[in-house]
Amino acid sequence: MSIPALQKWRVGSYIMRQRAAGRERYPLVLMLEPLFRCNLACAGCGKIDYPEDILDQRLPLADCLAAVDECGAPVVSIAGGEPLLHKEIGGIVSGIVARKKFVYLCTNGLLLEKRIDLFKPSPYFVWSIHLDGDQEMHDRSVCQPGVYVRAVNAIRLAKQRGFRVNINCTLFNDADAKRVADFFDTVKGLGVDGITVSPGYAYERAPDQQHFLNRTTTKTLFRDILRRGDGGKRWSFSQSGLFLDFLAGNQTYACTPWGNPTRTVFGWQRPCYLLGEGYAATFRELMEETEWDRYGTGNYEKCADCMVHSGFEATAVNDTVRRPLVAANVALRGVKTDGAMAPELPLHGQRPAQYVFSKHVEHKLIEIRKAKAGA
Numbered sequence: 001m002s003i004p005a006l007q008k009w010r011v012g013s014y015i016m017r018q019r020a021a022g023r024e025r026y027p028l029v030l031m032l033e034p035l036f037r038c039n040l041a042c043a044g045c046g047k048i049d050y051p052e053d054i055l056d057q058r059l060p061l062a063d064c065l066a067a068v069d070e071c072g073a074p075v076v077s078i079a080g081g082e083p084l085l086h087k088e089i090g091g092i093v094s095g096i097v098a099r100k101k102f103v104y105l106c107t108n109g110l111l112l113e114k115r116i117d118l119f120k121p122s123p124y125f126v127w128s129i130h131l132d133g134d135q136e137m138h139d140r141s142v143c144q145p146g147v148y149v150r151a152v153n154a155i156r157l158a159k160q161r162g163f164r165v166n167i168n169c170t171l172f173n174d175a176d177a178k179r180v181a182d183f184f185d186t187v188k189g190l191g192v193d194g195i196t197v198s199p200g201y202a203y204e205r206a207p208d209q210q211h212f213l214n215r216t217t218t219k220t221l222f223r224d225i226l227r228r229g230d231g232g233k234r235w236s237f238s239q240s241g242l243f244l245d246f247l248a249g250n251q252t253y254a255c256t257p258w259g260n261p262t263r264t265v266f267g268w269q270r271p272c273y274l275l276g277e278g279y280a281a282t283f284r285e286l287m288e289e290t291e292w293d294r295y296g297t298g299n300y301e302k303c304a305d306c307m308v309h310s311g312f313e314a315t316a317v318n319d320t321v322r323r324p325l326v327a328a329n330v331a332l333r334g335v336k337t338d339g340a341m342a343p344e345l346p347l348h349g350q351r352p353a354q355y356v357f358s359k360h361v362e363h364k365l366i367e368i369r370k371a372k373a374g375a
């Protein structure tokens, strides 16, 4: 694992404090989406299919920092959309770093060279650059040739300037295990500090619905990849070993959607980063009034195939604290890539999917029109 000792210590002591206070639910990573606008249109993206008026919305600096304070999570992942399109992104990052929170700035890298002087290297700051595989895989994933080369150049530049740099890799059902393993070797050669890898979530609004992984193919794919890297020990992942163990089918986990609460221009998103089924006005309202039992694998049809890090990493981290010897065994021996898999959560009681996207979009558009009329 590539998570620095300072971060492990701070996150570990935060979890201990929450447990000592008897808190059942607490956030680990704030997912901050200050805008939905992007300079790419990836086939598997479920975040950019909004009317122009919504894509033009920005969470201002003050609202971003208020969300960080309100939530209190020790880690903030800034996503989007493309965060480097936000005019106040430098102030957002420096404001979060000043609070001694660990910031992951997710970007496709296209604007990194232009914006890099807005940022300073810090143990609290990490570039998280989107790369879904080698040149052919990534350019296909983002539906534009040349993006891989620009992202790799961005990685090199950020490393030269002394920044911590991770890659953020989403895999789909056309991923070939050997190519992914070779790609991980390539990014290791680039000096990347950590790899975040996850199966893609089957966003209902994503243009390409053919290439999302189901649970069985996810587990088989991750076993095949990790087997080629000594159970994953050959690479530095910025994720817990138990999350990788879960992806390889060795753990039966329910998700922890409140572990990665999400703040967007709509408000606090229910129930998680992947599903926008409703919005709360405050973080407290999100935590206290969301009907959490209605979501998760086995509870809701839209959750059936989800194994995404934003839902399950918090489960794995909590399990690491609860069962440190099991986690240490995975760290020492690597992820098990053969033998029987852990049982699945039963799906027979799940409630059917509800489709509420248009309703939320309509409400937001009315709100925007009213604000414009008032102005």
Ligand code: SF4
Residues within 6 Å of the ligand: 255, 256, 257, 271, 272, 273, 274, 275, 295, 296, 297, 302, 303, 304, 306, 307, 308, 310, 311, 312
């Ligand atoms: S399984 Fe959990 S994290 Fe995944 S979509 Fe459902 S509620 Fe969100």
